[in-house]
Amino acid sequence: MIPSMLYGPDRSPLAYAWSMIPGPIVPDALRPSPEDALAAWRNRVRAEREQTDRAREVADPADFYAPTSHRFRFDPDAGTDVVRGVLEGLARSEDTWLDVGAGGGRYALPLARVVREVIALDPSRSMLAVLRDGILAGGVRNVRVVEARWPPPGWDIDPAVLAPLRADVALMAHVGYDIEEVGPFLDALEASAARACVAVMGQGAMTTVGRLYWGPIHDEPRVALPALPDLVALLAARGRLAEVRLVDRQPPIYADLDDLHDRARRQLWLRPGSDRDERLRRLLEADAVERDGGLWLPEDVVRIGVVSWIPVRAGHR
Secondary structure, three states, X not given: OHHHHOEOOOOOEOOHHHOEOOXXXXXXXXXXOHHHHHHHHHHHHHHHHHHHHHHOOOOOOOOOOHHHHHHHOOOOOOOOOHHHHHHHHHOOOOOEEEEEOOOOOOOHHHHHOOOOEEEEEEOOHHHHHHHHHHHHHHOOOOEEEEEOOOOOOOOOOOHHHHHHHOEEEEEEEOXXXXXXXXXXXXXXHXXXXXXXXXXXXXXXXXXXXXXXXXXXXXXXXXXOOOOHHHHHHHHHHOOEOOEEEEEEOXXXXXXXXXXXXXXXXXXXXOOOOOHHHHHXXXXXXXXXXXXXXXXXXXXXXXXXXEEEEOOHHHOOO
């Protein structure tokens, strides 16, 4: 984590060498060039999208998260979120945090309890509606909501574009899996952060139910989107020395078979009532196990990494 590894006792950044990795003389499979790593990321995202387009039975909605935005609501009475605990451990009371892809406020709202301000940015109106409800319900006064995509247009031409979004720490939580041009995304994230960048990513893209049933339903292996191992490799190729803290995600509990079926159907892009959709329901019915008053899939288990690194602009050029 940042405090233990990248900062000295006085909380000041250590030497720039700690935050940058010298590149190999000749890039190879162990240390690809930044260009090769970005190209590999781009190709994987593109291949996954092309596979989805071949298999889909329904069109991509304008706001993909609208039907499920309620799932991303921050519940202050819920049990301890291990990822949230790690993030709070990285925070300082005087900080401003930029949460890129804040969604319904799963991390923005608890972070607001321990930092000076949170800038919560997301392009989904349905997600931001959930976030605003949480702000009102909790009487939160230090979360600034921004409806926008990342990165802001023109930020690389006019640095002033990022001025309203600059923060001490820039966070991207479960964002990036399907971003084809992830290089500019990360560049803008680093340009906005004075002290640190933090990413939260699963060991696989967080569509586990869809991945488990893609083969049986669509008759081909699922193309894996880039995820935690790929982000760490990309950061290394870009010269960033990152630290990873791994935590176990509690598998989600679904209210009933209809709830589980709806989630899986969306991840498999199936039309309700189609032959494939009915086959999926039969598979889920056979595999789902009762737990805590609901249903869960024993194989729906994934580890999550909290990745932290010092942005280039925070070091000594």
